[in-house]
Amino acid sequence: MKLLRRVESWLPWRRRRAREADLERELRDHLDLEAEEQRDAGLSSEEAKxxxxxxxxxxxxxxxxxxxxxxxxxxxxxLQDVRFDLRQLRRNPGFTAVVVFTLALGIGANTAIFTLIDAVMMRMLPIAHPEELMQVQYGGQDWSGEGANFTNPLWEQVRDRQDVFSVAFAWGTDKFDLAQGGAVHLANGIWVSGDFFNTLWLRPAAGRLISAADDQRGCSAVAVLSYGFWRYHYGEAASAIGSTLSLNSHPFEVIGVAPIGFFGMNVGEKFDVAVPICAAAIFDGKEGRLDGRSWWWLRIAGRIKPGISRAQATARLNALSPAIFAASLPQDWSADGKRNFMKHTLVSAPAANGLSDLHRQFERPLEVLMAVVGLVLLIACANIAGLMLARAAARRREIAVRQALGASRRRLVRQLLTECVLLSSAGALLGILFARWGAALLVRYISTTRTAIFLDLSLDGRILGFTATIAALTCVLFGLLPALRSTRVSLNSALKGGQALEGERPGRVRAHKWIVASQVALSLVLLVAAGLLLRSFAKLATLDLGFDRNNVLLVGANLKTAKVPPERQIATFEEIETRLSALPGVVAIGRSVITPISGGGWNEWIRTDWSKGLTGHDALSWFNCVSPGYFKTLRLPLLAGRNFSSEDTKTSAAVAIVNQALARRFFPALNPIGKTFRIDDIGGKPGPPIQVVGVVKDAKYESVREDADPTAFLPATQVPGMFEAETLELRTATPPSALISLIETAVAGVNKEIPLEFHTLAEQVDDSLVQERSLAVLSAFFGGLALLLAMVGLYGALSYMVTQRQTEFGIRMALGAEAGSIIRLVMWEVAVILTGGIVAGVLISLAATRVLEKLLFGLGARNPETLAGAVALLSAVAAIAGCLPARRATRVDPMMTLRHE
Amino acid sequence: MRNNAESANRIELMQGTLDMLIMRTLVLGPAHGHEIAKHIQRTTDDVLQVEHGSLYPALHRLERKGWVTAKWEMPKDRKREFKYYRLTPAGKKQLATERSKWRLLVASIGRVMGPVEEG
Known part of the structure; x- marks a missing residue:
């Protein structure tokens, strides 16, 4: 208040002061002239004045x-209004708190979701001139998209031949184990070409960054830390520079620290350690990523030369494509494969926002959430509008008095709107606080145990602009109608203080009813959406996966990092399996290369004598390499034939166990046991026959959403050297987490350097549903919030109506109306409001929930049961909300009312 | 104080009419506030009640709209400066529109009311 006065005192600036003096003088002149005239007419000078x-x-x-x-x-x-309104609001702390808090929730939720949208889709990379960055992608259909990866030979060709970028650079993300044996401690790694930092115009926070000289074949092992990693692990100590860091058990020299705020090129991830691409040779040995022509692990971008448009860049890359692809053609591919490979072209795409898989994954869910919180805010606004109307009714006499004293209606409306602006500004400020907290919480919620999502959620102009805009909108929404209505007062009756103002009541109550009916409609839409998403998630979460996900601990072990020679790998895994099976609480144990629903997969084209007609995708089968204990551990029942055994060795006949889907598709109407199939090798030629010895029940392989696809299991012993990393599955009788330290000790007894990764199968399945789960939970939360708000609105409207009609009810009761008939009167109002709202809500739902179609599993967007359920829930809660005011209506004392009249 | 019978013959000015009267007065030449007030009073034979005070907000409003300008000037017969208002070209145009609107209004009302029947 004091501050406001001071601001006010500054206001009469020079120009105004001169004008004031001017006016003063003008009026004095007038008085002097008039007095002069009166004196001339004969009055005394005093009287004349x-x-x-x-x-x-x-x-x-x-x-x-x-x-x-x-x-x-x-x-x-x-300023006058602000002062007056602040005083008013302070005098009604309850009202103010409710309004500000409701607004803060609504605005906060919107800002939080918008913060995520901003972070995932709009934010530019924190580098100089991000708009110059262009990414190289494949043209055409099958390999396109921002997820497109390149081989190192392709990158080298692009680097050496391109002439559209001032400098091109490449990078690839990876995970490095910082621990040397035992439980893994994974760090987010990024492979960078020599010009990466340089092209992004980044300066080191300490030491130096990787330069072109560091990225040469046969380079030494150097690493650059991210600022966050440096702070967290080294406390920003200068001594970190020059120290040694173990990455997958290889020593790397730390040469510098990247600038603060640079998280890498991929939105949603942040890197901890950057190493030059050439260092892949240190990890891979002779046959590795550097020369691997089928090893897709890099992405390419560059700063486009000034004056070159995107279309020109694409045209140029297109023209260069044949030479680039010819020079990096995988020699071991089939003729068909090679022809396909050569068909590819390169195009350029903007990369200013960075690249993100989150973009694709969360675009639709974020849009849905934005719509949901938008509706919640609308409902909140309606509530506040109702409150304002009721309050305006209470202030009717004050407003009437002010109008009688000469305040214009415009002036009053303006003052009431100023009040709204104050309220929504307070709501917005508090909302931004909520949003910062909520957005961080959301990010943590959508992060899974294995993929921590990192987003830059700092406030930027876009977020503040968004919040300001919605705050202004809410202000109009909840403020304008009540302000206009409350200033339309019949002075006479208001000043007389009559309670029932027959002239005005119907209008105001009608407005209130409209508000509540629209709240009911909107909350029904949200309930339907929440119902659909919840049921869809429930279906996914309780789906029969074919295997039993509970009480299974997954232990990932990497023998390559532990430098176990290939010929010792199978024996080592078998030894680990034997040791772990002896641990207390372990019921069953198995090993596999792929674990179900991990998102990873291995597929091959197969053929049998009965599958001639199958081509392309139809001829694909998933594969896995498992130990005999796998099926028992996952409780995947063997339906026919036999399990793998120790008889299936490297030298014995190649065997496989297939699932029902494979049997159905590749051995139609036949008993597959004893039949053979062949895997097409990379050249398209059929490989040696593999005999089917068993059939297992269908189970999900890559994701919960898919149908159970054809899957073939090969014995781990017969695919030697193919995988250095396997996962051990342990079915436990006790909670799996208790076993971890025992397992670490047991594995260390075999080889101390083996890195181990622990998680449970149930977690892995849950993590694969993180998007569905977060969307379902959030929409349920907001649906519940909407319901609550709508019911508070309904309750408020009815209470108001009951108060307004007190006299009427009193008279009715005095004339002998039963309590029941009064309740019926009030409930009739509820029914009218509810019916209107529900009809509108159902129509909107039918039209609007179609956007959910793609997100739903196992039910359509126009699911009648969900709709009916939402209507039933809403009606039930509305009946409860209506009961209290109805009961209150019956407690009107007829004598009191009559006396009052 | 004027008595009641006298004020019964006076007519309250309609909103906006005052602006027109002021501009009409200024057509005759620049004038200060007091002169304008007196002129309106005189020409209407004291029928129109112009509260002197209401003149000034109107003058300042007209000035802000650019229809009149104001300047402190010393009249020939006095040794003192007064704030003189004059009509701008824009003001003249405005006056013309207001006047034709006014004529239309008077004529229309006149047709509705019909010829006045004398007692």
Whole structure:
């Protein structure tokens, strides 16, 4: 308040002061002239002065009117209003708190979701001139998209031949184990080409960054840390530079630290350690990623040369494509494969926002959430509008008095709107706080145990602009109608203080009813959406996966990092399996290369004598390499034939166990046991026959959403050297987490350097549903919130109506109406509001939930049961919300009312 | 004080009419507030009640709209400066529109009211 006064005192700036003096003088002149005239007419000078003043009128009022005419009165009025409103709001702390809190929730939720949208889709990379960055992608259909990866030979060709970028660079993300044996401690790694930092114009926070000289074949093992990693692990110590860091058990020299705020090129991830691409040779040995022509692990981008448009860049890359692809053609591919490979072309795409898989994954869910929180805010606004209407009714006499004293309606509306602006500003400020907290919480919620999502959620101009805009919108939504309505007062009746203002009541109550009906409609839409998403998630979560996900601990072990030679790998895994099976609480144990629903997969084209007609996708089968214990551990029942055994060795006949889907498709109507299939090798030629010895039940392989696809299991012993990393599955009788340290000790007994990764199968399945789960939970939360708000609105409207009609109810009861009939009267109102809202809500739902179609599993967007359920829930809660005011209506004392009238 | 019978013959000015009267007065030449007030009073034979005070907000409003300008000037017969208002070209145009609107209004009302029947 004091501050406001001070601001006000500064306001009469020089120009205004001169004008004031001017006006003063003008009015004085007038009085002098008039007095002069009166004196001439014969009055005494004293009397003449008074006469002149009388003729002029109220000087203060005149000055006020003149100031109004000057036009900068508005600012003064505004400050007056602000002061007045602040006083009013302080006098009604309950009302103020409810409104501000409701708004803060609504605005906060919107800002939080928008913060995520901003972070995932709109934010530019924190580098100089991000708009110059262009990414190289494949043209055409099958390999396109921002997920497109390149081989190192392709990258080298692009680097050496391209002429559209001032400098091109490449990078690839990876995970490095910082621990040397035992439980893994994974760090987010990024492979970078020599020009990566340089092209992004980044300066080291300490030491130096990787430069072109560091990225040469046969390079030494150097690493650059991210600022966050440096701070967290080294406390920003300068001694970190030059120290040694173990990555997958290889020593790397730390040469520098990347600048603060640089998280890498991929939105949603942040890197901890950057190493030059050439260092892949240190990890891979002779046959590795650097020369691997089928090893897709890099992405390519560059700063486009000035004056070159995207279309020109694409045309140029297109023209260069044949030479680039010819020079990096995988020699071991089939003729068909090679022809396909050569068909590819390169195009350029903007990369200013960075690249993100989150973009694709969360675009639709984020849009849905944005719509959901938008609706919640609308409902909240409706509630506040209702509150404002009720409050306006309470202030009717005050407003009438002010109008009677000469305040114009415009002036009053303006003052009431100023109040709204104050409320929504407070709501927005608090909302931003909520949003910062909520957005961080959301990110943590959508992060899974294995993929921590990192987003830059700092406030930027876009977020603040968004919040300001919705705050202004809410202000209009909840403020305008009540302000207009409450100033339309019949002075006479208001001043007389009559309780039932027959002339006004119906209108105001009708407005209130409309507000509540629209709240009911909107909350029904949200309930339907929440119902659909929840049921869809429930279906996914309780789906029969074919295997039993509970009480299974997955232990990932990597023998390559532990430098176990290939010929010792199978024996080592078998030894680990034997040791772990002896641990207390382990019921069953198995090993596999792929674990179900891990998102990873291995597929091959297969053929049998009965599958000639199958081509392309239809001829694909998933594969896995498992130990005999796998099926028992996952409780995947063997339906026919036999399990793998120790008889299936490297030298014995190649065997496989297939699932029902494979049997159905590749051995139609036959008993597959004893039949053979062949895997097409990379050249398209059929490989040696593999005999089917068993059939297992269908189970999900890659994701919960898919149908159970054909899957073939090969014995781990017969695919030697193919995988250095396997996962051990342990079915436990006790909670799996208790076993971890025992397992670490047991594995260390075999080889101390083996890195181990632990998680449970149930977690893995849950993590694969993180998007569905978060969407379902959030929409349920907001649906519940909407329901609550709508019911508070309904309750408020009915209470108001009951108060307004107190006299009527009193008279009715005095004339002998039963309590029941009064309740029926009130409930009739509920029914009318509810029916209107529900009809509208059902129509909107039917039209709007179609956007959910793609997100739903196992039910359509127009699911009648969900709709009916939502209507039933809403009606039930509405009946409860209506009961209390109805009961109150019956407690009107007829005598009191009659006396009052 | 004027008595009641006298004020019964006076007519309250309609909103906006005052602006027109002021501009009409200024057509005759620049004038200060007091002169304008007196002129309106005189020409209407004291029928129109112009509270002197209401003149000033109107003048300042007209000034802000650019229809009149104001300047402190010393009249020939006095040794003192007064704030003189004059009509701008824009003001003249405005006056013309207001006047034709006014004529239309008076004529229309006149047709509705019909010829006045004398007692």
């Amino acid at each position: 008074y006469a002149a003043q009388r003729a002029l009128g109220n000087a203060v009022r005149i000055k006020e009117d003149v100031r109004m005419a000057w036009g900068f009165q508005w600012l003064e009025t505004l």
